[in-house]
Amino acid sequence: MSKTATLNITGQEPLELPVMEGTLGPDVIDIRTIYAKTGAFTFDPGFTSTSACESKITFIDGGKGQLYYRGYPIEQLAEHSDYLETCYLLLYGELPNKEQKAAFEQDITYHTLVHDQLARFFNGFRRDAHPMAMMVGVVGALSAFYQDSLEITNPEHRRLAENRLISKIPTLAAMCFRYSRGLPFVYPRNDLSYTENFMYMMFSTPCEEYKPNPVLVRALDRIFILHADHEQNASTSTVRLAGSSGANPFACIAAGIACLWGPAHGGANEAVLKMLDEIGDVSRVPEFMEGVKAKKYRLMGFGHRVYKNMDPRAKIMKQTCDEVLNELGLQDSPKFKLAMALEQIALNDPYFIEKKLYPNVDFYSGIVLSALGIPVSMFTVIFALARTVGWISHWHEMIAEPTQKIGRPRQLYTGATRRDYVPVEQR
Ligand code: CMC
Numbered sequence: 156m157s158k159t160a161t162l163n164i165t166g167q168e169p170l171e172l173p174v175m176e177g178t179l180g181p182d183v184i185d186i187r188t189i190y191a192k193t194g195a196f197t198f199d200p201g202f203t204s205t206s207a208c209e210s211k212i213t214f215i216d217g218g219k220g221q222l223y224y225r226g227y228p229i230e231q232l233a234e235h236s237d238y239l240e241t242c243y244l245l246l247y248g249e250l251p252n253k254e255q256k257a258a259f260e261q262d263i264t265y266h267t268l269v270h271d272q273l274a275r276f277f278n279g280f281r282r283d284a285h286p287m288a289m290m291v292g293v294v295g296a297l298s299a300f301y302q303d304s305l306e307i308t309n310p311e312h313r314r315l316a317e318n319r320l321i322s323k324i325p326t327l328a329a330m331c332f333r334y335s336r337g338l339p340f341v342y343p344r345n346d347l348s349y350t351e352n353f354m355y356m357m358f359s360t361p362c363e364e365y366k367p368n369p370v371l372v373r374a375l376d377r378i379f380i381l382h383a384d385h386e387q388n389a390s391t392s393t394v395r396l397a398g399s400s401g402a403n404p405f406a407c408i409a410a411g412i413a414c415l416w417g418p419a420h421g422g423a424n425e426a427v428l429k430m431l432d433e434i435g436d437v438s439r440v441p442e443f444m445e446g447v448k449a450k451k452y453r454l455m456g457f458g459h460r461v462y463k464n465m466d467p468r469a470k471i472m473k474q475t476c477d478e479v480l481n482e483l484g485l486q487d488s489p490k491f492k493l494a495m496a497l498e499q500i501a502l503n504d505p506y507f508i509e510k511k512l513y514p515n516v517d518f519y520s521g522i523v524l525s526a527l528g529i530p531v532s533m534f535t536v537i538f539a540l541a542r543t544v545g546w547i548s549h550w551h552e553m554i555a556e557p558t559q560k561i562g563r564p565r566q567l568y569t570g571a572t573r574r575d576y577v578p579v580e581q582r
Contacts, residue, residue: 160184164193179214179223196565203460206387207562208395212245212548213386217461222468224384225249233471238379239263239349242321242544245384246551260349266322267343267352269330270300277334286331286536287416293327294320295409305403307554316404317547324543325349328536329356335532350376353540358528370482371527374475375537378520381468382538384545390414390421394546395553399562404550411546412539418455421538424521426455427494428531436489437496448506456518457501458510468516476519479526494522 158174170192175183183206186197199205214223222229225244232241236250243251243259251259276296280289297319298305304316330340333356341356351367354375359365385391393414397407415421434443447454459466480486498514501507524534553559 164195167193198567207392210552213384215386215461217463220462220464220467229467233377233380238376241380241383245544245548262318263322264345266319267326269323269326273300274340277330282335286335286533289331290536290539291409291413294412295406298403298405320408320543320547324540325353328540331536332357332533370478374479374523375527377475379541381471381516382541391546391549394550396562398550398553407550408543408546415539416535421535423455424517425531425534427518427521428525430455431490431493437493440496440500444500454501457514458512459515463511465513466515469514469519472516472519476523479523483526485526491522
């Protein structure tokens with residue numbers, strides 16, 4: 156027997172609502188008919204109880220600390236897969252066979268160059284502009300350069316735009332970094348892997364050959380895998396909402412980047428490093444914690460809307476953090492020791508235990524990125540680079556859905572009731 160839920164509104168007949176069941180996760184009450192049948196809206200600011208769409212891409216069980224991409228646990232992908240293979244999985248739903256993997260890698264590799272005129276956009280930015288400010292601008296500008304992939308109803312255009320975004324994002328991200336440092340842009344190299352190539356475009360100079368260190372390449376590739384998707388988070392929902400109006404994919408991804416920039420979302424690992432700098436020394440941790448508990452500020456890199464248990468990505472990132480610090484001989488660095496002291500105190504403090512606040516992926520990813528030589532201002536750009544495939548996969552899923560409609564939430568209006576205009580002399 157299929158499940159139903161009954162809604163009783165005072166003075167109205169009870170309304171029976173269907174209950175939908177997913178393959179995993181909680182049941183979902185289908186409330187689509189509520190307004191038509193009762194004249195009432197539902198109220199859920201922050202979408203804490205609302206499924207905005209149906210999706211087959213990523214599953215999270217926040218209580219159990221589980222994260223699956225297309226059914227595969229994140230731990231297995233981080234251990235055995237690589238970022239481009241994970242991109243294929245997210246986009247197409249299955250792991251590629253050997254030929255599909257090689258063809259996809261070739262396709263992505265041969266789209267990494269950006270139109271040379273795009274480089275001139277950078278000259279319009281101040282050198283001290285935040286790299287995310289440049290990213291929002293240049294990614295949006297891609298739609299002005301690649302007009303042969305803007306027809307969203309054409310599957311071939313969609314595939315081309317998707318591949319272009321995945322391939323060009325690292326090139327643009329590296330250009331943002333190079334511009335802010337006053338360094339010449341570096342063209343991509345087709346003989347390098349996706350992640351090696353990104354590190355090469357970031358760190359090579361015309362004066363010296365750059366050889367990517369395999370331990371560091373693996374660490375960055377893992378950061379990319381861990382950040383590749385996270386179901387209907389704020390930036391992904393932004394991409395879906397922007398895309399629901401029929402906007403082109405480059406514009407939608409630029410909207411996602413804008414949303415990701417905020418400190419409660421992608422800006423958190425940047426905020427973790429800033430917080431560590433502000434605390435400065437292990438001796439100041441107790442005083443800092445008092446301020447957190449008095450709600451003067453938050454412990455950045457802790458807490459999550461969905462995970463009320465350890466974020467599974469944080470466990471993998473912590474291990475990667477150890478590997479990178481050992482490789483670079485940084486395990487005794489004061490910043491790392493400070494971070495570990497903070498983590499231990501928070502994990503044992505009743506304030507954090509009662510509120511189920513655990514370290515999230517950003518607590519450790521900031522430390523790893525910093526050890527890799529990536530400046531703090533680039534952290535959210537790295538997140539955007541990795542998340543582009545997640546955004547695209549959701550955009551693709553939504554556009555391919557025949558019943559797709561423009562997203563249009565309603566509201567509980569609490570403003571002024573009707574009143575008449577008063578001329579300025581009488582106010
Ligand atoms: N430090 C101290 N207290 C906190 C923290 C924190 N980091 N996070 C939540 N709380 C407290 C909060 O004050 C509230 O207390 P009370 O119930 O007494 O009012 C309670 O915990 C619940 O907080 P909330 O803001 O209602 O929870 P939320 O689910 O809306 O917020 C969050 C989730 C991630 C925005 C929040 O935990 C936070 O601001 N964390 C710090 C920023 C951060 O690390 N963000 C990265 C998130 S992971 C990256 C990603 O997936 O995008």
